[in-house]
Amino acid sequence: MAVESLETEMDTAVRVVHLASSLCVKVQDKLRLPSSTNGAHVKSKDDDSPVTVADWGVQAIVSWVLAEVFGGQNLSIVAEEDTEALSKADSLGLLGAVSNAVNEALSEAPKYGLPKPDKPLGSTEILKAIGRCSSVGGPKGRHWVLDPVDGTLGFVRGDQYAVALALIENGKLLLGVLGCPNYPVKKECLSNGCNQTVAKSVPGDVSKGCVMYAKRGSGQAWMQPLIAGGIPESATLLKVSSVNDPVLATVCEPVERANSNHLFTAGLANSMGVRKQPMRVYSMVKYAAIARGDAEVFMKFAQSSYKEKIWDHAAGVVIVEEAGGVVTDAGGRNLDFSKGVYLEGLDRGIIACSGQVLHEKIIGAVYASWESSSL
Numbered sequence: 001m002a003v004e005s006l007e008t009e010m011d012t013a014v015r016v017v018h019l020a021s022s023l024c025v026k027v028q029d030k031l032r033l034p035s036s037t038n039g040a041h042v043k044s045k046d047d048d049s050p051v052t053v054a055d056w057g058v059q060a061i062v063s064w065v066l067a068e069v070f071g072g073q074n075l076s077i078v079a080e081e082d083t084e085a086l087s088k089a090d091s092l093g094l095l096g097a098v099s100n101a102v103n104e105a106l107s108e109a110p111k112y113g114l115p116k117p118d119k120p121l122g123s124t125e126i127l128k129a130i131g132r133c134s135s136v137g138g139p140k141g142r143h144w145v146l147d148p149v150d151g152t153l154g155f156v157r158g159d160q161y162a163v164a165l166a167l168i169e170n171g172k173l174l175l176g177v178l179g180c181p182n183y184p185v186k187k188e189c190l191s192n193g194c195n196q197t198v199a200k201s202v203p204g205d206v207s208k209g210c211v212m213y214a215k216r217g218s219g220q221a222w223m224q225p226l227i228a229g230g231i232p233e234s235a236t237l238l239k240v241s242s243v244n245d246p247v248l249a250t251v252c253e254p255v256e257r258a259n260s261n262h263l264f265t266a267g268l269a270n271s272m273g274v275r276k277q278p279m280r281v282y283s284m285v286k287y288a289a290i291a292r293g294d295a296e297v298f299m300k301f302a303q304s305s306y307k308e309k310i311w312d313h314a315a316g317v318v319i320v321e322e323a324g325g326v327v328t329d330a331g332g333r334n335l336d337f338s339k340g341v342y343l344e345g346l347d348r349g350i351i352a353c354s355g356q357v358l359h360e361k362i363i364g365a366v367y368a369s370w371e372s373s374s375l
């Protein structure tokens, strides 16, 4: 496939994910303070999932920066959050906290090679930036796809989460960037496999994280360390694991049983000969783990009533594929980013693998287990 230049798009996306990740680090630090000072930072959505100052804050700065760089007129951003809860009369404190986080981050933007506003953004401008991200994507045109904080549950628990930004054009992925502020460049720096970095964290310390990025068709995926107050000069090339024996493979999956059927994936893993315990990790850090060879398989089988959203996968898929991996649904088909907000037509679940050999074994195990369960 011909590689489009996309220089400004990639450069801006990487820079803004670094900046957004630094905002998240600061907000997550605040969440560790005694409850009297952090109450304003976490809210419950209608489906009981959490949303925080960081989710809205990241959405606001990414939207503002993209509009500055590419012009707001024809900009299409498909993103998770909206302004409803923030616009309520009793949400002034929350909006104030989002405002502070956004303006603090944007004041640092020039250090990241990004524009900053002439004066701090007011509440109206912040709500406008968040609200601008209400595009529904689709099969035509260019759409940015943003999950401002993926794994918000992990985020509020002081654990793994990711900032995920991707670009699709005519339904195809062009690029993806993943900020993983609690996923150190070297996995040995984690205190407990891929989970729980809390023990080693120092407030305000961004050096325990990384940012990954890849351009479709380049055959390359890159990783940079997250550093304080700017962008590092170097990046390292990522490569998926070469392990293709299930006995040696590490399988990762969502932490919450409600998000993926642990029993079913344990059966699949067992039937193909996997021996290691699953690595349960919040967020798209699972894709990051596959891309850089810390794990070989990521499986997610949500309840059949749940529809996967494009922002939960877009950035991770392109990074894993360009690092040499394979991502499909459980029927072996590519994920379809052309149908709007949802991954319409997804066959049962998502399977990301370091290579073809393991992938074929899992698809085979899914068929076998599905057939035997309907006997």
Ligand SMILES: Nc1ncnc2c1ncn2[C@@H]1O[C@H](COP(=O)(O)OS(=O)(=O)O)[C@@H](OP(=O)(O)O)[C@H]1O
Pocket (backbone or CB within 6 Å): 049, 080, 147, 149, 150, 151, 152, 153, 154, 253, 254, 255, 256, 257, 258, 259, 260, 281, 282, 283, 284, 302, 303, 306, 309, 312
């Ligand atoms: N019921 C259900 N089933 C499956 N998936 C769901 C469900 N509800 C939500 N979500 C989406 O899952 C995103 C978090 O996925 P994770 O893989 O991080 O799950 S887990 O927190 O580790 O269990 C999470 O992303 P964020 O909201 O960005 O955190 C949701 O988009």
Ligand SMILES: [Mg+2]
Pocket (backbone or CB within 6 Å): 147, 149, 150, 151, 311, 312
């Ligand atoms: Mg998400």
Ligand SMILES: [Mg+2]
Pocket (backbone or CB within 6 Å): 055, 080, 147, 148, 149, 150, 151, 152
């Ligand atoms: Mg999210």
Ligand SMILES: [Mg+2]
Pocket (backbone or CB within 6 Å): 049, 050, 080, 152
């Ligand atoms: Mg959410």
